[in-house]
Amino acid sequence: MFVFACLCALATSVPAPHWRSEVLFQAPVKLSGCAIGDVDPGLPGAEVVAVGGNGGVFVAARGAEGWTGQEAFLATGEMIQCAIGEVLPDVPGLEIVAVGKAAGAEREPGQGAAFLVSRGEEGWRGEKIYGSERLVHGVCIHEGRVYVTGYDQRFVRLAFDGTSWTEEVLAALPGPGKTCIPMGDAFVIACSNGSLVRAEVRDGAWQAETFDQREKGRGRLGTDGTRLVVSDDDGVFSLIEDGRRVELLHGSLRQRGAVLADLVPERAGLEMATAGYDRAVRVFWAAGEDFETVAPYTDTERFHHLAAGNLDDDPAVELVACAFSGRLVLVEHVSGAP
Numbered sequence: 001m002f003v004f005a006c007l008c009a010l011a012t013s014v015p016a017p018h019w020r021s022e023v024l025f026q027a028p029v030k031l032s033g034c035a036i037g038d039v040d041p042g043l044p045g046a047e048v049v050a051v052g053g054n055g056g057v058f059v060a061a062r063g064a065e066g067w068t069g070q071e072a073f074l075a076t077g078e079m080i081q082c083a084i085g086e087v088l089p090d091v092p093g094l095e096i097v098a099v100g101k102a103a104g105a106e107r108e109p110g111q112g113a114a115f116l117v118s119r120g121e122e123g124w125r126g127e128k129i130y131g132s133e134r135l136v137h138g139v140c141i142h143e144g145r146v147y148v149t150g151y152d153q154r155f156v157r158l159a160f161d162g163t164s165w166t167e168e169v170l171a172a173l174p175g176p177g178k179t180c181i182p183m184g185d186a187f188v189i190a191c192s193n194g195s196l197v198r199a200e201v202r203d204g205a206w207q208a209e210t211f212d213q214r215e216k217g218r219g220r221l222g223t224d225g226t227r228l229v230v231s232d233d234d235g236v237f238s239l240i241e242d243g244r245r246v247e248l249l250h251g252s253l254r255q256r257g258a259v260l261a262d263l264v265p266e267r268a269g270l271e272m273a274t275a276g277y278d279r280a281v282r283v284f285w286a287a288g289e290d291f292e293t294v295a296p297y298t299d300t301e302r303f304h305h306l307a308a309g310n311l312d313d314d315p316a317v318e319l320v321a322c323a324f325s326g327r328l329v330l331v332e333h334v335s336g337a338p
Contacts, residue, residue: 019283019296022330024320025060025069029053030301031322032106033098036309037084040119041093046311048330050322051079051098053105057117057126060328062311069328073117073126077101077110081179081305085141087160093119097129097146099136112136112150114158129165130158138179138189149177149189155199155208171199171208175217183223190218190230196240212245220305222258222272229272231255237274237282248284248291253277257306261317264333275303275321281331283319301325 029052038046040061048060055075060067079100087095095118100106102113114130130136134151141147146158147170155171175193186200189208196212217233228240235251237258249255257275263283264271272284281297301324311318311330319331 018334019294020332020334021281021297022067023327024048024067024330025050025058025328027052027056027058027069027326027328029056029326030304030324031058031326031328032079032100032304033081034305034307034320034322034328035082035084035096036307036311036318036320037094037096039084039094039096042119046309048311048320048328049082049084049096050328051082051100052326053078055079055100057082057096057098057115058328059124067330072096072119072124073098073115075100075113075115075126076128077103077113078105079115080106080135080137081139083139083141083146086144087116087141087146088118089144091118091120095141097139097141099139099148099150101135102128102131106135112152114139114146114148116146129160130156130167132156134176138177140180140182140187142182142187147180147182147187149173149180151176153177153191155180155187155189155197170206171197173197173208174210178217178219179221181221181223183228184225188221188223188228190221192217192233194218196221196228196230212240219254219256220258220274222260222308224260224270227260229258229260229274231258231274231276235276235278237272237284239272248272248293249274249282251276251278253302256302256304257281257321259306259308259319261308262315263308263317263319265315265335273306273308273319275306277302279303279323281306281319281321281329297321297329297331299323299325299327299329301327 060069102111136150175191237249255276259273
């Protein structure tokens with residue numbers, strides 16, 4: 001087990017006059033997960049997808065009169081997270097994979113499931129592609145395959161062979177899996193027992209090991225391929241780089257977003273962002289030996305996820321956050337501002 005040295009470098013808060021926010025869609029239920037991608041080939045640009053407590057998979061798209069949203073698919077249980085990627089190469093546009101419960105609410109006992117949602121000539125369609133004995137909580141898409149993790153403490157790969165879906169358990173986890181992301185040639189899985197696990201192929205076989213451990217559960221992950229940002233259950237938001245974990249935020253409420261992206265092209269380096277139960281979206285950046293932060297948006301309810309992507313021709317990456325208020329919110333830096 002690799003143990004990272006931990007440093008506290010709490011960021012200095014500064015005003016946020018050069019940021020704007022916009023509510024893209026107001027869902028009738030709480031929203032738990034979101035992602036950005038071109039899921040509707042009939043529309044220009046990328047769309048924003050969110051999943052909700054009723055099992056809804058919502059798609060927000062920009063039209064001539066602004067953003068509108070619709071429920072593209074209704075799963076049979078509460079959905080927790082979603083991912084967008086190329087899963088069916090013969091189908092135009094990217095696909096959505098939503099994960100959560102097979103039936104009922106997140107906190108109720110019962111099985112978990114993953115659903116594939118795509119846009120066809122006749123409209124939106126969805127199907128169940130995976131089932132688990134416990135809640136499926138995390139999902140990512142990488143090189144045409146779907147990877148899931150959940151409360152059954154497994155990391156699983158799903159593949160479509162043109163006719164049916166197959167599943168392969170890649171690793172057993174030390175705790176319930178919450179989030180999984182690709183990072184270089186490996187995957188990182190955040191677990192609710194406080195572990196960060198790296199899973200990769202070594203000597204021809206999949207192997208998994210814990211490389212960072214905290215007492216509290218890990219919630220969300222973001223990466224640029226070499227560095228990692230992590231949001232945790234005790235309100236800590238951290239940057240892991242070169243064997244060190246630097247804690248940027250010490251809150252008292254769960255953080256549920258983790259982004260590492262070029263949110264401000266005018267500024268050197270990448271920015272880090274999180275959102276959580278404190279109802280705020282926060283952005284961090286390095287300022288010499290220290291860090292600074294802004295909170296460009298605050299909601300009336302808790303945030304449960306934060307995602308990043310490009311929604312227009314501007315080089316800046318935008319943030320989208322989803323809240324238990326049902327709001328799907330765009331947060332972006334104003335181009336040309338410092």
